[in-house]
Amino acid sequence: MLNPRFGKQGFMKATSKPIDVEHLAASIKSGNVVALARGITIIESTRNRDRTIKNQLLNAIFSKTGKAYRVGITGVPGVGKSTFIESFGLNAIDNGFKVAVLSIDPSSSRSGGSILGDKTRMNELSKHKNAFVRPTASGTHLGGVAQSTRESMLLCEAAGFDLIIVETVGVGQSEIEAMQLTDFFLLLMLSGAGDELQGIKRGIMEAADAIAITKADGDNITASKNAAQEYRRALHLMPPHEGDWIPKVGITSSIEKRGMQEVLKWLKLYRNNCEKNGYWEIKRKKQADYWFDKHLQKQLLSVLTSNEALENSLSDIKASVHNLNIDPFQAAESLIQSIKIRLD
Amino acid sequence: MLNPRFGKQGFMKATSKPIDVEHLAASIKSGNVVALARGITIIESTRNRDRTIKNQLLNAIFSKTGKAYRVGITGVPGVGKSTFIESFGLNAIDNGFKVAVLSIDPSSSRSGGSILGDKTRMNELSKHKNAFVRPTASGTHLGGVAQSTRESMLLCEAAGFDLIIVETVGVGQSEIEAMQLTDFFLLLMLSGAGDELQGIKRGIMEAADAIAITKADGDNITASKNAAQEYRRALHLMPPHEGDWIPKVGITSSIEKRGMQEVLKWLKLYRNNCEKNGYWEIKRKKQADYWFDKHLQKQLLSVLTSNEALENSLSDIKASVHNLNIDPFQAAESLIQSIKIRLD
Numbered sequence: 001m002l003n004p005r006f007g008k009q010g011f012m013k014a015t016s017k018p019i020d021v022e023h024l025a026a027s028i029k030s031g032n033v034v035a036l037a038r039g040i041t042i043i044e045s046t047r048n049r050d051r052t053i054k055n056q057l058l059n060a061i062f063s064k065t066g067k068a069y070r071v072g073i074t075g076v077p078g079v080g081k082s083t084f085i086e087s088f089g090l091n092a093i094d095n096g097f098k099v100a101v102l103s104i105d106p107s108s109s110r111s112g113g114s115i116l117g118d119k120t121r122m123n124e125l126s127k128h129k130n131a132f133v134r135p136t137a138s139g140t141h142l143g144g145v146a147q148s149t150r151e152s153m154l155l156c157e158a159a160g161f162d163l164i165i166v167e168t169v170g171v172g173q174s175e176i177e178a179m180q181l182t183d184f185f186l187l188l189m190l191s192g193a194g195d196e197l198q199g200i201k202r203g204i205m206e207a208a209d210a211i212a213i214t215k216a217d218g219d220n221i222t223a224s225k226n227a228a229q230e231y232r233r234a235l236h237l238m239p240p241h242e243g244d245w246i247p248k249v250g251i252t253s254s255i256e257k258r259g260m261q262e263v264l265k266w267l268k269l270y271r272n273n274c275e276k277n278g279y280w281e282i283k284r285k286k287q288a289d290y291w292f293d294k295h296l297q298k299q300l301l302s303v304l305t306s307n308e309a310l311e312n313s314l315s316d317i318k319a320s321v322h323n324l325n326i327d328p329f330q331a332a333e334s335l336i337q338s339i340k341i342r343l344d
Numbered sequence: 345m346l347n348p349r350f351g352k353q354g355f356m357k358a359t360s361k362p363i364d365v366e367h368l369a370a371s372i373k374s375g376n377v378v379a380l381a382r383g384i385t386i387i388e389s390t391r392n393r394d395r396t397i398k399n400q401l402l403n404a405i406f407s408k409t410g411k412a413y414r415v416g417i418t419g420v421p422g423v424g425k426s427t428f429i430e431s432f433g434l435n436a437i438d439n440g441f442k443v444a445v446l447s448i449d450p451s452s453s454r455s456g457g458s459i460l461g462d463k464t465r466m467n468e469l470s471k472h473k474n475a476f477v478r479p480t481a482s483g484t485h486l487g488g489v490a491q492s493t494r495e496s497m498l499l500c501e502a503a504g505f506d507l508i509i510v511e512t513v514g515v516g517q518s519e520i521e522a523m524q525l526t527d528f529f530l531l532l533m534l535s536g537a538g539d540e541l542q543g544i545k546r547g548i549m550e551a552a553d554a555i556a557i558t559k560a561d562g563d564n565i566t567a568s569k570n571a572a573q574e575y576r577r578a579l580h581l582m583p584p585h586e587g588d589w590i591p592k593v594g595i596t597s598s599i600e601k602r603g604m605q606e607v608l609k610w611l612k613l614y615r616n617n618c619e620k621n622g623y624w625e626i627k628r629k630k631q632a633d634y635w636f637d638k639h640l641q642k643q644l645l646s647v648l649t650s651n652e653a654l655e656n657s658l659s660d661i662k663a664s665v666h667n668l669n670i671d672p673f674q675a676a677e678s679l680i681q682s683i684k685i686r687l688d
Contacts, residue, residue, distance in 0.1 A: 058671055202550050203546075203551050205583065207547050230577075231581060237575060237578045239544040289662075292665040295677070296679060299677065299680040301641065321632045327406060327495070329491045329495065330403075336640070
């Protein structure tokens with residue numbers, strides 16, 4: 001259940017009077033960030049009347065999307081993610097990019113998100129005219145974090161942002177989702193390999209397109225270089241990436257602005273390489289298929305369990321499956337039988 | 345569509361006269377391998393009348409399942425998987441185990457499987473009275489390979505087999521499925537790290553519970569030891585496993601019977617460790633949840649698209665999504681609207 005107070009937050013104001021969708025879409029496409037923020041608020045809205053508006057809005061801007069670099073960035077708390085993104089983002093702006101930063105935070109729909117935190121922690125970037133830093137969504141409907149992040153990304157692209165950074169804030173599933181939303185996945189790591197690995201999900205390191213060692217400044221430079229070398233060796237032993245890409249590893253410092261240009265170079269190299277061999281498009285198509293299947297299945301289940309009796313039997317069966325009292329395949333099939341009876 | 349010839353293969357004979365399920369279940373539970381083979385044939389059958397029998401059979405044996413070690417083994421072609429499994433299996437039998445070998449081969453429902461191949465390649469093991477080597481299923485209904493492997497595993501457990509080896513034969517998705525079916529995942533690798541990585545899916549190495557370097561015999565021992573050391577270093581840089589397990593790496597030789605006792609020791613150590621900290625049960629519960637959700641969603645989709653018009657619109661929408669002409673979330677929602685209309 002959603003907390004009713006979410007409905008009373010800022011975005012209610014934005015949707016309480018009739019919206020001229022055509023005008024809003026045109027404003028977004030002209031690069032107006034106030035319109036962009038308002039559009040994202042509609043996307044994150046849980047109100048039914050906003051759903052139609054959202055669909056119209058997405059249809060109106062869709063043809064202007066898909067051109068940007070989409071970059072996922074993750075790392076454990078303490079790795080210096082915000083300062084990295086600020087430093088990297090400002091560097092990209094110096095190179096002519098318009099940079100948008102979005103967050104995936106599965107915990108935010110429960111905790112209320114970190115709206116103030118986000119604005120504060122990327123102070124310089126969020127004030128820059130060629131940047132758009134969106135605070136973590138707090139009102140996003142349950143389970144729809146990836147959806148609203150993806151749709152927000154499309155609005156940012158329509159507004160002319162050509163480097164979209166999707167930052168993961170939560171742990172666990174959020175890296176997987178970020179990976180399915182972006183073209184290039186960057187993992188931030190500290191030099192003292194060991195403890196900081198605790199928060200990273202298994203498989204993430206092997207799947208990263210690049211690893212940047214952070215805080216490579218002052219006394220820490222040598223240790224960082226050694227760590228980078230270790231990771232390079234380790235990744236060399238891992239299976240190669242689709243799209244013929246050898247993951248890059250390098251050292252960075254947000255305070256000394258070290259390595260930011262190199263990370264940007266990796267991005268360009270990756271795109272160039274994958275556009276040539278066709279993998280850029282293949283990957284985006286696979287991602288579209290992934291989200292369609294996933295969302296369709298989720299929605300199907302919610303349609304069919306909107307019946308109270310079915311919802312109860314689903315939760316009973318789920319408990320039996322979880323407690324290993326029944327074979328999961330048999331359990332699913334018996335539930336399907338009840339659904340079929342309802343449909344007849 | 346299934347090839348009609350599958351219906352004419354061996355198992356048809358087994359199901360063409362009425363089956364006394366109680367008797368069959370009792371025979372399986374008494375350890376009769378002819379009954380076990382017949383039970384698996386029913387599980388793999390695509391015929392509707394066998395479905396009820398299958399469900400009765402699984403219910404009758406379910407309480408006698410869940411005690412075995414379930415081990416997934418994978419590796420690229422050429423790594424020596426069959427000879428490893430034969431050598432490892434015989435060693436486990438010497439240690440008092442009863443060993444069953446099953447295969448996951450997503451390609452088999454198309455190609456007709458490798459029935460003869462399987463029997464031939466594990467010659468000594470398949471003839472042993474304490475072993476049961478099941479040829480790759482060829483008649484398994486489309487997409488149900490993991491299901492029939494899991495259900496076959498349960499029958500083997502009921503028949504008293506306490507070490508179940510699930511071998512992946514195909515590539516790609518099959519390792520992921522094997523991982524979700526087993527307690528312990530063993531990756532076989534050759535010593536000359538490089539080319540042989542090509543067939544391994546990204547994320548598999550980081551997820552493996554152990555790596556065994558194969559063919560560590562003759563002139564190859566030093567190279568194998570070095571490779572093991574390299575992998576040990578690399579895995580040390582990867583995130584730790586749930587259940588507080590540090591993946592093991594060692595060298596093995598099937599012809600010189602080297603390292604087989606060590607791999608068995610890892611297995612026991614892993615189980616001991618994870619039973620103590622509770623992860624053994626948590627993992628099995630997670631797997632049950634995984635297969636229930638996955639199977640329910642698959643079945644739901646097939647129920648709802650059994651209507652021809654819906655099936656057509658699904659395939660049209662899928663094509664639009666794949667060609668990046670429509671946002672996947674919006675596409676899924678529009679399809680759900682048509683389904684809702686049908687339900688009203």
